[in-house]
Amino acid sequence: MSLTVALSSARSSLMASGVQSSVISRNVAGLHQDGYSRKNALIVSQPGSGVYVSGIQRAASAGLFNNVVKAVSTSAQQDALYNGLQKIAAVTIDDPELDQSAAAQLAKLKSALQQYASAPNNVTFAQTAVTAAKGVATALNDATNTVQMTRADADAEMATSVNNINQLLAQFETVNTAIIKGTISGSDVTDYLDTRDNILSKLSQEVGITFATRANNDMVVYTDSGVTLFERTARSVTFDPTHSYTAGTTGNAVVIDGVPVTGANAIMPISSGKLAGLATLRDDKMVTYQNQLDEIARGVIEVFVEKDQTGAGGPDQTGLFTYAGGPGMPTTGAINVGLAGTIKVTDLVDQALGGNPSLVRDGGMNGASYVYNAGGEAGFFARIQGLVDGMAASRTYDPAALGKPSGSLVDFAGSSVSWLESQRKSVGDEATYSQTLLERSADALSNVNGVNMDDEMSFMLQVERTFSASSKLISTIDDMLKQLLMAVG
């Protein structure tokens, strides 16, 4: 029986070498493929009948993969936030030459008024002051538009992200079922496992996740806050996008499996992933910045207020700066949502519209009782000086705006700029840090499951030697049988 056993052992070795070389070629092919993990054929010896391939194994590390998934989520969240802040900063504060910020425009207005105060009879100076005032209003309007557009963009990106999540979960279901079936029947599921890990990485980019493996390689996925995303079947992730934003608009929450996970009313709020970053941008950072703009607008309107000069106790009315709700004054001491979007310079001082710039000096934009320069003197500077002093005077601001609680208008506008800068800086640092962390985690994982070309090549030589030795054995056994047959003949 020994010759036949030798023949069958050599044949089983050939078969095993065949499988091994196919695994090597899979590894080489997957060298640059994203998410590919090294495969390994498990060769088991069978007493009396050579060897057989008991299965294909995958080099993987659940712990390291978990780290990568977490890092991907954090990085995606910080990136989304950073990109949004960057967008705002680029349009409002970044270019000092353009003086786009409200703070710079306020400083300009202040110096124009000071100049006007030194020569109250100079109509050109009056005109310059009005132009500077227009600059302040435009800066506030533009910033409001940008902030609201950024919120709308974030909202649209959230809708895309939710679509992606639903698509990925549908793919996950298909792959997961294939893995369970393959695991139960003992077939090679390693490629499916790679695909599933890939889907998980993509999913973690959109939303922070945790996952666990159950019997038969079945996987369950939860958000980082514990809401079920996948358990036997995909859960629904819904989001109703809002297409246009104004300062007062509150965006809709993303709802996963019936639980709101973003926004102020979130019950189990997610803390990482692109979705979390976009939601923070839309519902928190941008709202705060808008509040600061609104507080600046309120301050400006209040500085340029016109008071009743007759002593009749008429109500305070808006002066140089007015807004959609003018000429009545905006609510004092609190944020007037959307004020920065509607603030404008009154038409009464605009020469192009038949106005008179000298009203800045004289007052009276709200009728005769509000005229400061009652004598009609050309050199009247008290009102202008009053305005300059008002701009420098300390005022209080709503602490909810997260700017300086008190200080001059220019100071507050400056604190708003530095708030945005510091946000951008800290988020930028976080983004860089989480990017580094991600790279390191990915490196660590790749050291475990990556394909090493040199390794594969030397392994291929080994397999080749085994293969030639086995074929040599077969031909030798064949010769021996031939000799035996010749002896019979």
Add this chain to the structure above:
Amino acid sequence: MSLYGVMRTGGSGMNAQSNKLATVADNIANVNTTGYKRASTEFSSLILRSGTGNYNSGSVETQVRYAISDPGTLNYTTSATDLAIQGNGFFIVSDSGGTPYLTRAGSFVPDGQGNLYNTAGYYLMGYNIKNGAAPDVVANGLGNLEVVNIAQQTLLGNPTTTAKLDGANLDSNAAITAGPPAYTSKTSLITYDNIGNPVKLDMYMFKTAANTWDVEIYNNADAAAGGGFPYGGPALSTQTFTFDVSATGKGRLDAASPTSMAFTIPGGSPFTLDMSNMTQVAADFQFKATTNGNAPSALDRVEVSSDGTMYSIFDDGTRLATYKIPLATVPSPDNLSPEVGNVYSISINSGNIQVDFAGNSGLGTIKPEALEASNVDLANELTAMIESQRSYTANSKVFQTGADLLDVLVNLKR
């Protein structure tokens, strides 16, 4: 007389060698037959009683032996219904007439009705365990066995009856909630009703006081548009759990607290959710549970485990034990009588049949996707053939010499 004896002896020797040659011929013919067991010949002498002065030659008697207990090597295949036995034992098969036989040839394929039969046309026998009952084994007989059929149960669903927590934690630092629609945490589980519809259960956790949690389970089908409260129907089950935060309990369920929730799934079966693993420690909320049951789905394929349990694997990945394939053995396997088609029947010398499962009482295990090759070794057979050829020639020489001597004797008289 002894010269005639010499010729008879030579004849019996030639007869014995031709028997040997016949077994060699059969062995070589079946060198690649799955499950074939080598036949060999043993000889015993039949010597006549002789006096001291003379010798009467006797003859030789042929005994045919079968190496039935000698295992062949395993060849690996890709068919899940190719079965081999590693170790002792035989598959129980029956012919179309229902007569049982034993075999090691396990190359089974389904026929038109889904019955598994091997190359020689014998049907594989097994115990039906589809109803979930333990197989009813008759240790010394072949009762209760039926032909293994893999074509059935195209659509089959199982209602969910139990769920077990793999790990669940309620965040001990969560704030106390007022009750619906506010809640602390939510998760959901897919279960199946009696006819296989998925029923999604929404589970809400409410922290009502320190270390005290209410868990309410609702049917997701009753949820308000967009999910969540208010539900169209009452809670399916409500239970209050308390946790032991002492140094001994460390956040596990209090001894006095209930440990499970039991209710009937809408349209489904009574369901018990075992919550005994739930904890309340200072960690994030998590809820990982495994439920049984499956939706109706088509049969995808079958597989056989090493203990002989045949499973049906459905499209959604669940598997169901359908048959238990027993192994049989006899006290003296080599004395079984071979029948056509690599099967053996029980003979007087083999002893009685004993039936048990793979791995039990000295029986081997079943190896799927493998076949047992014939245990014939070609080199051995060829040498036996040469040997037998030479012996035959020698015997014929003895016969011829006897005949020649007789000739000489006859020619003495002219």
